[in-house]
Amino acid sequence: KLVPIDAISSITIECIVTAPAGFIYLWYIWQQQQMSFGINSSSLWLIFSGAVTAVPLILFSAGAKRIPLSLTGFIQYVGPTLMFILGIFVFKEPFDVDQLITFVFIWLGIIVYSISQYLKIKKSKNPVVN
Template sequence: MTEHRRGLLLAGSAYLMWGLVPIYFKAVASVPAHEILAHRIVWSIPIAILLIVALRQPWQLREIVSKPRLFGTLILSALLVSTNWFIYTWAVTHERVLDTSLGYFINPLLTIALGVLVLRERLSGVQKLALLLAAFGVGWLIYARGTLPWIALGLALSFGLYGLIRKRTAVNAINGFLIETAVLMPVALIYLSWLHAGGQGQFVHAGWWLSLLLVFGGVVTAVPLSLFAAGVQRIPLTTLGFLQYLSPSLVFLLAVFVYHEPFDHDRLVSFACIWTGLALLTGHNLWQRR
């Protein structure tokens, strides 16, 4: 298997898992979003260690820590991805799944824009039109609602920048993820200890099933993100942009047909513009391959 195909398989698996992850967050919706985030960070670390051992990945921790610039880059990526986690968790647990879908529909187009602006990847006329359609879709929603779609934009921007940083970071995917979560762990542990000292923590006190689900948050977090980080290093950002709408498509179907969130006229116009842009990108990509 070529590196390009391996990258497509890894990144595609990550997006498939992310497309179904609202089911998990709905199951733990009784827990505050910031507590869920803290548990995701803490329980991701043993999962990451198990992945390194099981997949026989090299340990790069000493190498990373000994390079201040590399370590600083991973601290920045940790802040970006934790911001993304919190926005997503809050949105799903507050009946805003459709907004997260919009954010991740915008994300592929933003990723393509970052690939052009930062990595100097070439952009065709069709891709430019697709980006303009996406911008119009977001602009329409701002005009119609009178407010910024902060959930969608926050998710797209934080994860787009995270993907860009990880693509330019020469670190094994799982090792990089382990450092990111280890950087965040002290704050997460202090916060969870403070919650439990005040009798507000849900872990253990809310029953064994909910506690087990919170622990499972480590799997939900570590596995797809490690797959994504491994995939993004093997394929161009423009190719990654085409692959990324698998996840928001699944999330959209869950939001409308399972969780019955309202899909009004303003959202229809916004989504239609972005969907048209994505359709143009897909058709253009297929035509180029032929």
Template sequence: MSNEQARRGLAAGVGAFLIWGLMPLYLRLFDGISAGDVLAHRVLWSFVLLAVAAAAIRGWPRLRAALGRPRLLAMLAASGLLIATNWLIYTWAVLNGRTLDTSLGYFMQPLLNVALGVLLLKEAFPPAKRIAVALAVIGVAIVTVAHGALPWVSVGLALSFGFYGFIRKYTAVDPVTALIVETGFVAPLAAGWLALAPGGLFRHDLITDAALVGAGLVSIIPLGLFGFAARRLSLSTLGMLQYIGPSMVFLVAVFVFGEPLDIWRLAAFACIWAGLVVFSIGGLRAAAIPARR
């Protein structure tokens, strides 16, 4: 892959995680609306907007080609369900004052990528990666013991998005086509949910309804950027970029939303941050060895 392609992938990845870092501020516009309703709007309008985009860029031949590949469809159906699950957990958490838990989950993400690479791709598991993953496990254990329950928001977000990224890395299709198929699998469920809801599709004030439609756009732009980046960057590079989003979400949760940062949650963050430092240093050293040869 050329350096130009890698640079474009890097720019797309950074853009995706910047938008995701600010996403809680947008979702807070929907206080008082159920997470299920918000998710249904996100999915439905994402699909509609993607269909418009496909028409604008004459992407229907690529879509027809994708629909004729059963294995690809199966992979995109799985990734569509995974991203819908991820959106639901994330939306529920932000609307219920659990934004810090989402930050913790996405800080775990790079270390989960390491685990996926080792378990599924038989990638090397040097000491730095082992220590990093162990520290992440310790962080989860601290929160679990202190609060008497598994931090399901954090773990659920990390797992759903981790497997989503893994599947998307191996789907040889352009981002717009992939997103149309993904959301197309879930859109009928979203439309049914909204059709059965009291009051119909547009049942809020004009600004809120417009923001719900806009949630589709806010959802697909970073996903499209991420899909573009995932095809052009290594899993480890994607993992490094993923520090951007949770760092911004952490700051928003603490300093904008005023969520409490108790000693146990801080200890969990400290373990995972330490794991990320170890992982990053190990990656930089590994990259420096070939450069010296």
């Protein structure tokens, strides 16, 4: 968010930095003779996985520069919370009281922080956040 670089360039740099780990893994799998590539659905998914991953990352990176950092942090909790709710109600994952207490405390913290940010903006003479 704070680095003056566009979304595509930042994702490109991120890919360049992480690519060596991927190549090392591919070399290891190839050495173990467990690598196969051909005309099948797995290979098709592998070919398009880069674009399927890169497009949302580029869009998020471009969007994150346009909203406040506090809102970006809040949004980061939405995805895991949706997965958590799906796991419990759709996939019937086990869920005990300890997990419920943890979940409630996390969201209480988020709510307290959000309220404090709201009050801070409301008290400020310039309510527009850059």
